[in-house]
Amino acid sequence: MERHYGMDWLRIGAFALLIFYHIGMVFVPWDFHIKTAQPMAWVEIPMLLTNPWRLTLLFVVSGYASRALLSKSAGIRGFLGNRSTRLLIPLVFGMAVVVPPQTWVQLVGQHGYGQSYLWFLSHDYFRFGKLDGIVMPTWNHLWFVAYLWVYTLVLALMMPIPAASRMQAVFDRLFGGGRAVVLPVIFLLVTQFWLFPHQDETHDLFHDGPAHLQYLPAFLFGFGLAGSRAVKDGLARWWAASAATAIGCYAVMAGLLIAYPDFSFPTHHVTIVFRLAREIDTWVAIAALIGVAERFLNSDHRWRATLAEATFPFYIIHQTVIVLVEFWVKPLGIGAAGEFAILVPATIAGCWGFYLIGREIDLLRPLIGLKARGKAVKPVLSSEWIEGVRARPDVA
Structure with missing residues (x-):
């Protein structure tokens, strides 16, 4: 496969938005591992800009990346082995090392837990049970990694099916043109709005x-999209209409939250309007972003490779950095604005530190989701040896 730089940029942007979204979780009234002293309902309005589609987009771009990885793998077994190594090792490492501080902070701040972190880690975290209703050990934000591996396994099991070789042509016909925008919206309305409201x-x-009924099809759509010129062209053609629809849906949701803060909708009909806008926005925003990536972002930059490699390590560590920094700054009493001003740069710095240190240590690279460095093989005839021969005509 030819590399699609636009999808790389979309993946980088999606994970960057997720990090800022989780910073916002500290200040919004929704459940999170740690909260500012006085959460603010108005924060829900900017949070809803990405809330409907952020996770579904991650699965779409992950499916796209899986197709690219498959094209470079030695068959299905090689693809599954590579994907398992890159996902399961960081997942286990994350559950054992990265996630425990989040659980300890939550227990201390919200459940009155009085033990130190070292006591918690050695006596309570690996109980394989519950403490005050919290399951331990747990994966917290790394649930995405577990789901992604399961979806990869489903994909690998589908590939040997005889009809699988014809599925790309079916995908192209099914989602060609504007149908790539309309059909997923209908699917979401049926499954998420009607069947499981x-x-x-x-x-x-x-x-x-x-x-799973939302994220697995999104993952498979991304996989099919990677091999479909027709569907990419259709999304690129309809990106402006998709973006306008997404903006309209967001305006409806934001307007309702301004009128009825913290989802205090007065009637069932108002709730239906909000939920309809949300489900439609879930896909049309993604369709618009893919179209923009296809039309305007498919070009390289000297920072792209580094940012693309850093994305997964950033994802692994970011929430723990957010929780620990807020745990340290909250007692200072500097208010939500002061906490936010510290959280943003501290989270970015913590993510970069985690990535830059981890990538330089061979033992850590697989733990943070990076490929192990291959050992350099010295050429049999090195360039220095050849140049030496050329300079000495007496050498036969």
């Missing part, structure tokens, strides 16, 4: 059916 995500792999 009151089902929230659990991030429990075995009890999260409606989420």
Whole structure:
């Protein structure tokens, strides 16, 4: 496959938005591991700009990246082995090392837990049970990695099916033109709005059916998109209409939250309007972003390779940095604005430090989701030896 720089930029941007979204979770009234002293309902309005589509987009771009990885792998077994190494090792490392501080902070701040972190890690975290209703050990934000590996396994199991070789042609016909915008919207309205209207995500792999019904098709769509010129062209052609629809949906949601803060909708009909706008926005925003990536962002830059490599390590560490920094600054009493002013640069610095240190240590690279460095093989005839021969005509 030819590398699509636009999808690289889209992946980088999607993870960057996710980091800022999780910073926002400190200040919004929604549940999170740690909260500012006085969460503010108005923060819900900017949060809703990405809330409907941020995770679905991550699965779409992950499916696209999986197709690129498959094209460079030695068959299905090589693809699955590569993907498992890059996902499961960081997942286990994250659950054992990265995530525990988040759980400890949550227990201390919200459940009155009185033990030190070292006591918690050695006595409570690896209980394989619950403490005050919190499951431990846990994956917290790394649920995405677990789901992505399961979807990769599903994809690998589908590939040997005889009809699988014809699925790309079916995908092209099904989603060609504007249908790549319309059909996924219909699917989301049927599944998320009509069939499962009151089902929230659990991030429990075995009890999260409606989420799988949204994220697995998104992953498979991204995989098919990577091999479809027709669908990419259609999304590029309809990006402006998709963007206008997404802006309109967001305006409806934002207007309702301004009128009824913290989702205090007065009637069921108002709730239906909000949920319809949200489900439509979920896909048309993604369609617009893919179209923009296809039309305007498919070019390289000297920072692209570094940012693309840094994305996964940033994702692994960012939430722990956010939780720990807020845990340290909250007692200072500097208010939400002061906390935000510290959280943003501190989170960015912590993510960069985690990546830059980890990438230079061979033992750490697989733990943070980076490829192990291959050993350099010295050429049999080095350039220095050849130049020496040329300078000495007496050498036969």
